[in-house]
Amino acid sequence: MIIIQMDFDNTISVGNVSIEVRNEFAPNTWLEMEEEYHSGKFSVEESNVRQYALISNNQKQIETFVLANCKLKNGFAKFIQTCVDIGVNPVIVSSGLDFYIHPLVLREGLDSLQVICAKGSFKESGIKVNYYDPEGKEISSGFKETFLRDFKRAGHTVIYFGDNESDFVAASEADFVFACDSLVDYCQSNSIPYKEFVDYYEARELLIEKIGSFDGMESSD
Numbered sequence: 001m002i003i004i005q006m007d008f009d010n011t012i013s014v015g016n017v018s019i020e021v022r023n024e025f026a027p028n029t030w031l032e033m034e035e036e037y038h039s040g041k042f043s044v045e046e047s048n049v050r051q052y053a054l055i056s057n058n059q060k061q062i063e064t065f066v067l068a069n070c071k072l073k074n075g076f077a078k079f080i081q082t083c084v085d086i087g088v089n090p091v092i093v094s095s096g097l098d099f100y101i102h103p104l105v106l107r108e109g110l111d112s113l114q115v116i117c118a119k120g121s122f123k124e125s126g127i128k129v130n131y132y133d134p135e136g137k138e139i140s141s142g143f144k145e146t147f148l149r150d151f152k153r154a155g156h157t158v159i160y161f162g163d164n165e166s167d168f169v170a171a172s173e174a175d176f177v178f179a180c181d182s183l184v185d186y187c188q189s190n191s192i193p194y195k196e197f198v199d200y201y202e203a204r205e206l207l208i209e210k211i212g213s214f215d216g217m218e219s220s221d
């Protein structure tokens, strides 16, 4: 079947919720750690483990902040309904954290949308972050492409939605890409077939068009 594998921060959400959370709750040392991530010293997963450990607030405080300050791009709930209606399978695969993704998705009434992301546990010493691969084994890099490869191995066609460098590997192995921000330039420079989208009303129209062109190559299931 066709899987719509979707990044969360700045792909589904307006802006980057993870950055807003760290900006609000983490001491300023997160900015140095973020520099180290951008310089390639740490994977996005390792970087989240380090940075979220700096936060000592509780889950309720973060959830309240996120619900008051963050939202999803226009048309997202309708887009997901359309995916279901046309028989494709949307799934969020994000290296972001469950405690901010779930409340924002649930607020849209999307209780049955599958979300695969980092697990955050609130401890005295800060938030502990864990990533698990499709077999439940802990991993510290390549989270998004690990799931993409698992979908591909199972014979699925994967349409990938993303926005930045943490999506480059997965996007380059997907069957087709829906891109915003720096992923657009990456797809262009690397001859990866893609469509650029701004919101989910636009993505919905483009997806319906695109699925038509996939119909011939799909094995029925």
Ligand SMILES: [Mg+2]
Pocket (backbone or CB within 6 Å): 007, 008, 009, 010, 011, 162, 163, 164
């Ligand atoms: Mg993102």
